[in-house]
Amino acid sequence: MTVPAINIEGLTKFYGDVRGIEELDLTVPEGELFGFLGPNGAGKSTTIRLLLGFLTPTAGTASILGVPIDDRDAFLGVRDQIGHIPGDPQFYDDVTGRKTLDYLASLSGDERRDELLERFPVPLDRPVRGYSRGNRQKLAIVQAFMHEPRLVVMDEPTSGLDPLVQQEFYDFLREERDRGVSVFFSTHILSEVRQVCDQVGIIRNGRLVAVEHIDDLLERSGKVVTLQSPDAIDLADFDFDETIDARLEPDGSLRLVISGNYDGLVDALEAYRIDDLEVRETAIEDVFMHFYDADEDESEEAGETDLPEEVADA
Numbered sequence: 001m002t003v004p005a006i007n008i009e010g011l012t013k014f015y016g017d018v019r020g021i022e023e024l025d026l027t028v029p030e031g032e033l034f035g036f037l038g039p040n041g042a043g044k045s046t047t048i049r050l051l052l053g054f055l056t057p058t059a060g061t062a063s064i065l066g067v068p069i070d071d072r073d074a075f076l077g078v079r080d081q082i083g084h085i086p087g088d089p090q091f092y093d094d095v096t097g098r099k100t101l102d103y104l105a106s107l108s109g110d111e112r113r114d115e116l117l118e119r120f121p122v123p124l125d126r127p128v129r130g131y132s133r134g135n136r137q138k139l140a141i142v143q144a145f146m147h148e149p150r151l152v153v154m155d156e157p158t159s160g161l162d163p164l165v166q167q168e169f170y171d172f173l174r175e176e177r178d179r180g181v182s183v184f185f186s187t188h189i190l191s192e193v194r195q196v197c198d199q200v201g202i203i204r205n206g207r208l209v210a211v212e213h214i215d216d217l218l219e220r221s222g223k224v225v226t227l228q229s230p231d232a233i234d235l236a237d238f239d240f241d242e243t244i245d246a247r248l249e250p251d252g253s254l255r256l257v258i259s260g261n262y263d264g265l266v267d268a269l270e271a272y273r274i275d276d277l278e279v280r281e282t283a284i285e286d287v288f289m290h291f292y293d294a295d296e297d298e299s300e301e302a303g304e305t306d307l308p309e310e311v312a313d314a
């Protein structure tokens, strides 16, 4: 039986009275690209810091590559099989990038350093103090992957990267996953989840709201059909088994959300002349909003407002 890359059971962390996370249960299989999505303050960094032993849980437990996080000796034994990109990567500012990597290599190895630096180049002979935000992030990527880890845990790893480097990083992550590396990464960017992840766990106010395969999530959410016709559209004609939602837009066009096959739609269309017909996937934003809406009452109790713009608009 294979061991999950990460297994979390009832994991809880309170900072005094402030809830970091509560009763979190989650399993990430080996070899998967797992996205951990939530707005600011949801508990993503807390979860990651608990997993890596930087914080002690208030309750519950977790294991990483089969090793319980509170078994310090065993954890040190798998430490060099794990890579980590923290939310705010810190290095010794007076030291050059090259020396930084030399030092980290002496701890865990650097079999892939050159290959990674070719892909994510940084000014190696400059002290890290002079690095831009993006270069600092690229150095963090190189150090996290250069020792051939089995699992990489990353806290918002694309912040500070320009769009081209972000795309390169997404390609790289997919290649790593195909080589069998497990990747757990937190993000508040929806489009990133869609592009990269196999599964996503959605966290809000310290609680896990859902865990879904991206394909299932989109499949279940249906397709959006937009129809323009010179004929008056009767909504009743489009109320077939596959219809999730049907409405007339102010300009008289029909907006239909359907899941499953198109048989009902094709039959209904026979009665109409068609000026324009478009079928597209449901926007991932619409799909995710429903998870957040469901938790609205609790969010108000916790004094939180609506989703931040990054999550709502990404």
Ligand SMILES: Nc1ncnc2c1ncn2[C@@H]1O[C@H](COP(=O)(O)OP(=O)(O)OP(=O)(O)O)[C@@H](O)[C@H]1O
Pocket (backbone or CB within 6 Å): 015, 018, 019, 020, 021, 038, 039, 040, 041, 042, 043, 044, 045, 046, 047, 087, 188
């Ligand atoms: N050291 C701390 N002391 C007190 N409260 C904390 C501490 N660290 C985090 N919290 C609180 O715990 C909750 C979860 O924070 P956390 O940083 O884990 O969220 P996050 O999802 O990583 O957010 P972000 O996307 O903004 O980094 C928040 O309410 C936060 O204010």
